[in-house]
C-alpha cells in the first residue's frame with residue numbers, strides 16, 4: 220500500500236465509497252490518513268457494571284445475555300439488551316434501530332459506551348456505541364477511549380471512517396517519511412510525523428492528541444509559508460522592466476503641492492516603496508491601511524516615480540465606480556506635474572489617447588489595455604493577486620513593480636504568514652482631524668425609533684445616508700440583488716415615504732450605477748440602498764449616516780470598512796448597526812463597534828472572538844484553508860516561519876521536502 224494508492228483500492232472501500240469520499244476531497248490513501256478528526260468524544264471511563272452511576276457517560280465490557288425488539292404504546296420500536304460482566308448486569312436500550320437485534324450477537328463479548336440513566340425505575344445505558352471484542356486485548360476504536368469524530372458526508376459516518384483508517388494506519392505509516400530533520404523537531408519540540416498521524420486519529424490520552432495537533436499544525440503553517448517564500452524567490456528572479464532612479468527633489472516638490480502633510484506612517488511607507496523601486500528586482504509589496512488612512516497618495520508617489528523614469532503605471536480597481544474615483548483623485552494630484560492620466564471604461568475596448576497612467580477595473584486592464592512601457596502596476600482592494608494574474612503583467616519577459624493595496628486590517632503576523640511572497644507596509648495612523656463615527660447597535664425594539672431619527676436628520680438637510688442590506692453571500696448573487704430590491708421598495712413605500720431613495724447593486728449596468736452615484740453625490744438622493752459587496756471604497760463626503768441591516772452577519776473588519784464610508788466631511792457622523800439578535804457572543808461582538816474605532820484593533824478582536832476561519836477563511840479570497848492550525852497560534856506561526864526561512868535555501872538538497880511542497884501546492888486552493 221502506497222500513499223498515492225487510489226482510495227478505491229483500500230480494503231473495504233471500493234468504488235462506491237471511493238466516490239462518496241471524493242466529497243470530502245479524499246482521493247488517495249494519503250488523503251484518507253490526512254482526514255483528521257475535529258474533536259474526540261471522551262469515552263475513556265471504563266467501569267464495572269455494578270459501579271455505574273446515573274448521569275455518567277461510561278464504557279462497559281461484557282457478554283450479551285439477551286437482545287430483543289419491543290413495541291412502545293405509541294407503536295415505536297425499541298431495542299433492549301442485557302449485558303453482563305463479572306460484577307453484574309445492566310439493560311441497554313436503543314430507539315428505532317431494529318437491525319441491531321441481528322447485528323449484536325447473543326453470547327459474544329462487546330464493549331458499550333454511552334450515557335447511564337434512569338429508565339422508569341431501572342438504571343440503563345441509553346443508545347450506546349457498541350463494538351465487537353474480537354480479541355480481548357485488541358485496542359477498541361469506537362468505544363472505551365478518546366473516540367475521533369470526523370467531518371462526515373452522506374453515507375460516510377465517523378464510525379465507518381474509524382474502521383477504515385485504523386487498519387490502514389498500520390499498513391501505511393511505515394511509508395510516511397518525515398521531511399523534517401530530527402534536529403529541527405527537537406529544537407521546536409515537535410514529534411515525528413508518522414507518530415503524529417497515528418495520535419491525531421487514535422490518541423491514548425489528551426497529551427498525545429495535543430502533541431499530534433501541534434506537529435500537524437506546524438506542518439500546515441510551515442507549508443503555507445514555504446510556498447509563499449518560494450513564490451517570492453521566483454518573482455525576484457524575474458527581469459525587471461526597468462530599474463528606476465528616484466529623484467528625491469522631484470518627490471519633495473510633488474509632496475509640497477499637496478494640501479496636507481503626509482502622516483508619519485505614510486512617510487514610512489513611501490520610503491519603503493521608494494527603496495524597492497530603486498532596486499533591480501521587481502517589487503511585490505502590500506500596502507495595508509485602514510479606510511481613509513491615505514493609501515492613494517502613497518501610491519501616487521510611486522506612479523510619479525515611474526513617470527519620471529519614462530514608464531507607465533496601471534491602476535486596477537475592483538469596480539468601475541472605484542476606478543472612476545481613482546481616476547479623479549489621481550488626475551487631481553498628478554496632471555499638473557505633466558502626468559497624463561486616462562480612464563479605461565467598460566464601453567471602450569482600448570484608449571486611443573496617449574497616457575502615462577491608466578486606471579481601470581482588474582478585468583479591463585488585464586484583458587484589454589496595451590501598455591507600451593509598463594513599469595508599475597497598482598492593485599487596489601484585492602486580497603490576493605496570484606502568480607497567474609501577475610504573469611499577465613509580464614511582457615517579453617520583463618516584469619513591472621507591483622503594489623497591492625488593501626483596507627482589510629490583517630494583523631502583521633497573519634499577513635506575513637498568508638502572504639509570504641509579499642513585503643508589507645502598514646499605514647497604522649489616520650490623518651489628523653478625523654472624527655469618530657458615533658456607533659449604535661440597534662435591536663428590533665428600537666428599529667422604528669431609529670427610522671424616525673434618520674428621517675428627521677435627513678429631511679430638508681443636506682445630510683445623506685447609506686442603507687446596506689444584509690450579507691447573503693460573499694459575491695454579488697441574484698439573491699442579494701433581489702433582497703436589496705425588495706428592501707428598497709419597502710423603504711420607499713412604507714418607511715421613508717417623503718425622502719428620495721436610490722438603489723445600487725452589482726448587477727446594474729455601469730452607466731446606471733454611475734448615474735445613481737452621481738445623483739447621490741449631487742444630493743438629489745437622500746438615501747442610497749445598496750448591497751454590501753458593491754462599493755466598499757465610494758467617497759461621498761456629505762454622507763453622515765451608515766445604516767447596516769443584519770449587522771451580525773458581517774465581520775468586524777467589514778463593518779469597520781463600511782463605517783469608514785461616512786465621517787469624511789466636517790459634520791458629525793453616525794453608524795447604526797441593525798440586528799435581530801439581542802444577546803450572546805455575537806451580540807457582544809457587535810457591541811465592540813460602539814467602543815473600538817481602530818481597524819486593526821477590531822480585526823484582532825474578531826480573531827479572538829470568531830477565529831480566523833470565519834473572518835478570512837473564505838476560499839474565494841484565496842486564503843489557505845487551515846484544518847488543524849490556527850492563526851491565533853502566534854508561537855507556532857513564528858517557529859514555522861523560522862524553519863521555512865531556513866529550509867527554503869536548502870530546498871534543492873531535500874527531495875523529500877520538495878515532494879511534500881509539491882503535494883501541498885497541488886492541494887492548496889491558493890490561486891497560484
Ligand code: ADP
Pocket residue numbers: 479480481482485508509510511512513514515516626650651
Ligand atoms: P484610503 O486609504 O481609504 O484609500 P484615501 O487615499 O482615499 O484613503 O484618503 C482618504 C482621504 O484622506 C482623502 O480625501 C485624502 O485626500 C485625505 N488624506 C490622505 N492623506 C492625508 C493626510 N496626511 N492628511 C490629511 N488628509 C489626508
Ligand code: MG
Pocket residue numbers: 514515756
Ligand atoms: Mg481607497
